[in-house]
Amino acid sequence: MSVRALSGRVGDSVPRVESREKVTGTVEYIHHLELPRMLHGVIFRSAVPHGRIRRIDVAAAAAVPGVHRVVTIDDIRSVIPNPYYGPAFHDQPILADGKVRFAGEPVAVVLAADRHVAAEAAALITAEYDELPAVLDEVEAMTSDVMVHDELKPAVTFPDLKHLKGRRGTNVALDYRLRHGDPETAFATADHVFEHTFRTQQTMHTPMEPFVTVADVANGRATLHTASQGPSFVRIEIARLLGWPENRVRVRVPYLGGGFGGKLYIKLEALVTALSLLVGRPVKVALTMEEQFYMVTRHPCTFTIRSGVNADGRIVARTCKVVWNGGAYADIGPRVTQKAGFTSAGPYDIDHVAIDSCAVYTNRPPAGAFRGFGAPQTAWAYECHMDMIAAAMGLDPVAFRRKNLLRDGRPQASGTPTDDAALDIVLDDIERRMNWAAPFDRGSGRIRRGRGIAIGFKGITAPTTSVAIVNLYADGSCGLYISTVDMGQGSDTIMAQIAAEELDMDASLIRVVHPDTDVTPYDMGTLGSRSTFHMGNAVRRAAQDARSKIAALADELGLPPGSNLPLPEMLKKKYGMQAGNIIGTGSYIPDYEKPDTQTGRTRMGTPFWGVGGTGAEVEVDTETGELTITRLISVVDVGTAINPKLVQAQVSGAVIMQLGATTLEDMIYRDGHLTNGSLADYKIPTLLDIPRDFVNVHVDTEQRTGPFGAKGAGEISTIALSAAIGNALADAIGVHVLDLPLTPEKIFYALQAAGGRTVTGA
Structure with missing residues (x-):
């Protein structure tokens, strides 16, 4: 059989491997799982944003017929003495412990065999608080006397976060600093200096599958069935909380109905494990769509950016001050602060750069990983800033970017070279597709038209580890054991194609085994556009290891060099029957160099660069x-597209998601209380919000360190989208709106403030 006669190889747009299960409704989701004797948990939540708990009255709830138990933090402590968790700091209690830090924080849980009974009883719980002042704004929290936390305990779990200490006596969880050159001296000699402040809002991940976990702790083992993007981390953290070895904790993850970063690290798992341990029965906690607003969100931020520019359009200096609103608990916010911080000067070759990026606690729901990992927030600022500079200096926005763009191999401000980052190719492709040099109809009367362009990039989380196992069975079929979670992005299909290419076999013969920590090996997590690159490299190495063992078997059997005897025949020859396995293992951890403690610079800060642009x-x-957005063009650099159709689906999905953050979505607070915590009031994009001219493409490039030249695609098209729309808006009306989302109200008031009344009829 020729190589090209095989299906599912690298470059083929084969259907997803789980397609049949999904269209027939037989795919497994944890929401469907029922276990014998299982209890359902319903959470009672805080009604104040900040306060000391004076009293919790659970008597009425406990008296409801059918209620098994009502649980508070005192009960949790009886089985987990130190009930605090978190990937960056161990700062989040399993249930509120003496104090509540945001409105909606879990305070108590009702357990019953019938979820409706548990919900009825939870509504009867009352709590009394000594209310404390609340701080909600990130800039105010930097200097506020209101302390969200009195003490911080770093988790020291991940190598890139082991330096965490927090700033004592403040709400600052992380200060990230980057220093390159001498910006202040460069500002003094620059021909022009520009400074602007931009803001982004708090948004929700809004996966269609809400958070859900089932825990069954029995016979000295804990089995968790959970909707998680990081089963390996869940096992590590649950084992730590229980004081058990990892082999007594099993974490299973089938398919996810979306995650987008929200289902990373520990979410419901610690609570549900403690509940099951308390009652000796399986326990399930499944959040409603409304409750998701209190679990984890995207970081709002305030970003002040200042640039020195010479008369020829060359940027000579830039300073960035980014303050991230991390909410009540750090989650992975310090990593967002650091990773998004070091690219906040943009994809530009600037000799003098100073960056300060801070994660700050406030009395809002926690913020954590979210598709783009902070890069869309920073790109909103630096790419709108670029257009504002170009307009002030009478420069073409595309030409201005091209003059300053980092070229392949040039070190970014962090000191890490931009190897295989196709910034110029992406910019050129957008310019061509936008027909930028052609005349543009700007409208008349009350309807005005504009166009905008933006380009952005992000560093990828490092250092991280992925491990894969390839199991070739006696009949020649294959099992691929990985802990990468398929949450709709198609990772199972991609990994099968990578293995198929290396093993020279049809992808349909490869079954991807879903994450189960009793069976599948370690993976840091399905996050940050890392799976295709990291796990893909691990899968390829596992397949190569299997091939080397097949070659060794051929030598053992005395087969002549170059023998094409199929593996099943080789195994029959060895064992005398259809028996045996060939098992290959592979792991991948990219090169990484810890940033300098004084400058924040490193020669190896990211394993690859994610690059995307939007017109x-x-x-x-x-x-x-x-x-009204009439045209949207997204161009991304994904290296070699393992499955071009899946890349296009990834890009378009990410664009639609970021479109919501650009024009619609905003978590609105009044006196510390969320006022629009439901899909009736919090709007996400529908098909009617997608422009008719909707183009999503990738450029042909190669990531030389990636598997068969590939790198991740999941987040890249989110980065520049908001800024491109913001720049198009400013091109249409002559004024920039600096705060997201771009609602009609903000646009109207911006027009009024700029004398916009004169526009109509002009």
Whole structure:
């Protein structure tokens, strides 16, 4: 059989391996799971954003017929003496411990065999608080006397976060600093200096599958069935909390109905494990869609950016001050602060850069990993800033970017070279597809049109580890054992294609075994566009290891060099029957160099660069502020596309998600209380919000360190989208809106403030 006659190889747009299960409704999700004697848990939540707990009255709830037990932190402590968890700091209690830090924080749990009974009883719980002042704004929290936490305990779990200490006596969880050159001296000699402040809002991940975990602790073992993007970390953290070895903790993850970063690290798992341990029965906690708003969110931030520019359009200096609103608990916010911080000067070759990026506690729900990992927030600022500079200096925005763009191999401000980062190729492709040099119809009367362009990039989380096992069975079929979680992005299909290419076999003969920590090996997590690159490299190495063992078997059997005897025949020859296995293992951890403690610089800060660009055309009704996006072009660099159709699906999905954060989504607070915590009031994009001219493509490049030249695609098209739309809006109406989302109200008021009334009829 020729290589090209095989299906599912690298470069083939084969259907997803789980397609049949999904269209027939037989795919496994944890929400469907029922175990014998299982109890359901319903959470009672805090009604104040900040306060000391004076009293919790559970008597009425406990008296409801069918209620098995009502649990508070005192009960949790009887089985887990130190009930605090978190990937960066051990700062989050399993249930509120003496104090609540945001409205909606879990305070107590009702357990019953019937979830409706548990919900009825939870509504009867009352709590009394000594209310404390609350701080909600990240800039205010930097200097506020209101302390969200009195003490911080670093988790020291991950190598890139082992330096964490927090700033004592403040709400600052992490200060990240990067220093390159001498910005202040360069500012003094620059021909022009520009400074602007941008803000982004708090948004929700809104996966269609809400958070859910089932825990069954029995016979000295804990089995968790959970909707998680990081089963390996869940096992490590649960084992730590229980004081057990990891082999007594099993974590199973089938398919996820979306995650987008929200289902990373520990979420419900610690609580549900403690509940099962308390009652000696399986326990399930499944959040409602509304409750998701209190679990984890995307970081709001305030970003002040200052640039020195010479008359020829060359940027000579840039400073960035980014303050991230981490909410009540750090989650992975310090890593977001660090990773998004070091790219906050943008994809530009600037000799003098100073960056300060801070994670700050506030009395909002926790913020954590979210698709893009902070890069869309920083790109919103630096790419709108670029257009504002170009407009002030009378420069073409594309030409201005091209003059300053980092070229392949040049070190970014962090000191890490931009190897295989196709920034110039992506920019050129957007310019071509936008037909940038052609005349553009700018509209008339109350309807004005504009166009904008933006480009951005992100560093990938490092250092991280992925391990894979390839098991070739006696009949020649294959099992691929990995802990990468398929949450709709198609990772099972991609990994099968990588293995198929290396093993020279049809992908349909490869079964991907879903994460089960009793069976599948370690993976740091399905996050940060790392799976195709990291796990893909591990899978390829595992397949190579299997091939080497097949070659050794051929030598053992005395087969002539170059023998094409199929593996099943070789195993029959060895064992005398259909028996045996060939098992290959592979692991991958990229090179990494810890940043210098003084400058924040490193020669190896990211294993690869994620690069994406967006072009947008819009129409604006200058009397109402209504914004209509008429054209959207997203171009990404994913190296070699393992499965081009899946890449296109990934890109378009990410674009639609970021479109919501750009024009619609905003968690609105009044006196510390969320006012729109439901899908009736919190709007996400629908098909009607997608422009008719909707283009999502990748450029042909190669990531030389990636598996068959590939790198990740999941987040890349989110990065520049908001700025491209913001720049198109400014091109249409002549004024920049600096705060997201770009609602009609903000646009209308911006027009009024800029004398926009004169636009109509001009």
